[in-house]
Amino acid sequence: xxxxxxxxxxLMADDDEDDCLLMAGAIREAFQTDNFHCLKDGQELxxxxxxxxxxxxNDLFPSPDLIFLDLNMPKKDGRQTLKEIKTDPQLRMIxxxxxxxxxxxxxxxxxxxxGANSYIVKPISFERLVETVRxxxxxxxxxxxxxxxxxxxxCNVPLSQKARPCERVSxxxx
Numbered sequence: 187x188x189x190x191x192x193x194x195x196x197l198m199a200d201d202d203e204d205d206c207l208l209m210a211g212a213i214r215e216a217f218q219t220d221n222f223h224c225l226k227d228g229q230e231l232x233x234x235x236x237x238x239x240x241x242x243x244n245d246l247f248p249s250p251d252l253i254f255l256d257l258n259m260p261k262k263d264g265r266q267t268l269k270e271i272k273t274d275p276q277l278r279m280i281x282x283x284x285x286x287x288x289x290x291x292x293x294x295x296x297x298x299x300x301g302a303n304s305y306i307v308k309p310i311s312f313e314r315l316v317e318t319v320r321x322x323x324x325x326x327x328x329x330x331x332x333x334x335x336x337x338x339x340x341c342n343v344p345l346s347q348k349a350r351p352c353e354r355v356s357x358x359x360x
Contacts, residue, residue, distance in 0.1 A: 193219065193221045193248075194217060194219055194221060194251050194252075194327065195221050195223075195248050195249065195250045195251050195252075196213055196217065196219075196221065196222045196223075196250060196251065196252050196253075196254070197222075197223050197224075197225065197231065197234065197250040197252070197253045197254070198222070198223070198224045198225070198253070198254035198255070198256075198285070199224075199225045199226070199227060199228055199230065199231035199253070199254070199255050199256060199259065199264065199267065200224060200225075200226075200254070200256040200259065200285070201226050201227055201256065201258075201259045201260060202256070205256070205308065206224035208312055208315055209222070209224065209254065209285075209315070209319075210222050210224065211312070211316075212312070212315045212316045212318075212319040213319055215316050215319070215320075216316060216319040216320040216322075216323045217319070217323050223247075226259070226260075227259040227260050227261040227262055228255075228259055228261065228262030228263055228264060228266060228267030228270075229261040229262040229267075230261075231253070231255070231267055232262065232267060232270060232271075234247055235249075235250075235271070235277055235280075249280070250280060251280070251281075251326075251327075251332070252280070252281050252283065252322075252326055253271070253280055253281070253282045253283065254283050254285040255267060255268060255282055255283065255284055255285060255302075256284075256285060256286050257284060257286040257288060257293065257297075258286070258287075258288075264284065264286065264297075265296065265297070265300065268282055268284070268297060268300045268301060268302060269300050269301075271301070272300060272301030278301065279332075279333050281303040281304070281326060281332070282301070282302055282303055283302070283303060283304040283305070283306060283322065284297045284302045284304065284305040284306065285306050285308060286305075286306075286307065286308060287307065287308050288307070289307045304322075306318065
């Protein structure tokens, strides 16, 4: 009998299309997955997370395992978005990594006070970005122990296999 392995779902909210494309490439290399969605601002991220409007379908838009969040965006900026995520009982356990150009100590302190799980200043080269994303993959999905997400419980997948892409798995592999 086969069971379906869970997919790692990664989201990013950033209004810079180039940054989204670079992150998508880095994630493909580091995570070996294409299950990455880049949203243009904090409001769109919240719509995704709360399954509102275009994002109503839970199967097409599953809950993320990790969120990359830029700070300076139109409509709803990263600070406001972070505060809403971390005060919501359904969302607060999702790791949120601030991913921004700002290295201001004041910004860093504010983000951690609002509940950020990490703060990363955007690297200047693609190679450095890939290295950073590989480190994040290793830390968040191999070293850290995270709460079992609804998606993983539904698939009945052991925690040790959660970072591997979704595919059919025989019981011998389980």
